[in-house]
Amino acid sequence: MTTPAPPLVEGISTLHGVDWEQFKTIEAALAHLGKGVKLSYFNGVLEIMSPIGPRHEDVKSTLGLLLEAYMREKGIRFYVCGGFTLESPKTASGTPDESYAIGTRKKIPDIVIEVIITSGRLHKTEIYRPKQVPEVWFWKKGQITLFHLEEQGYVQRERSVFFPDLELLMLQRYLDLADQYDAVSEFVEAIRRGDQ
Template sequence: MTSAILDSFPQINLQAKDPEEKFITSGVSWEAYETLLNALGDSSGYRLAFLEGILEIMSPSRRHELDKKNIGRLLEAYLEENRIRFWGLGSTTLRKVDKQAGKEPDECYCFDIDKNIPDLAIEVIYTSGSANILEIYQRLSVTEVWLWQNNQFEIYYLQNNSYEQRQQSQLLPNLDLSLMAQYVTISDPLEAIVEWRKQIRVN
């Protein structure tokens, strides 16, 4: 039944002329990184990642932002339907000077109570870069990271201070991320969220 429903919606047709732009440089001090964060401010369309003097600046593509929004809306619908208390922190800048690491996730969430460092970070990846995403999040002590690549989720859980890849979320063990991935790629966001809510109510 689920397959038939999904087949009735067109999938996203990724446009070749929708580039993501990245600038990577090394030898950057923590002070310079924080100065740039302050200069760009909250209204910036750029995302910054910092690890041990390596700075990556990324300007997301339109398809990147569409997927980011779709994932966030679908996840929040699941949390609402299941009465799971959450705080959505979006692309809040996460940083620890003592760990020389900083990152602006595509989406991030705290569960149960609000916290300085979120429990879950989500990254949409279309182009590779030099920034080691998992190393940054490990230094920031983010419990779980989802990487969205090639229309599917990769799940990493922090165990004994290192990430282990898992088949399902440890924070949300009843969430079928393989199924949710199919709704992320539906081109009509309204139809996707309506049908997703129907699906999770049934289950």
């Protein structure tokens, strides 16, 4: 009889000096854990985050529902791309918590979302730069920030180029509501009233 493995404690482990082949070996070895472990790799640095807990999933889901409600109310065509791995072989690999293509389906999403519960050392924007992801959104410590890709790299902006009328503080206000259903319903009402 085998002894069950102890439960993973939420946290981040950072490994330095990991080449691409070593990263791919570690990734394959941890694949059986599914979404319980998230890997991010950039230029020899590997971060292993485990596990993804209920707070993380709640924020990710609610933020996604709010953004989707906004796009539907505004008649903005969008495609949910999900959390698939974006890789630039030998350099970078990252899996956003959610992602969206705006206007048409695309191989590279226009917006990726990262929910940060436990901070690591990697600059997550750099993971997505080789793939030229236009915007990276973060939720960290109860606050939404977004970075838009410009010629010199990612620059923090107050508003999305895809949603120039959407105030992040307004979005955050509804994300902070305790009940997800009420948050989305009240957000839709506010959009219809023109409260943004």
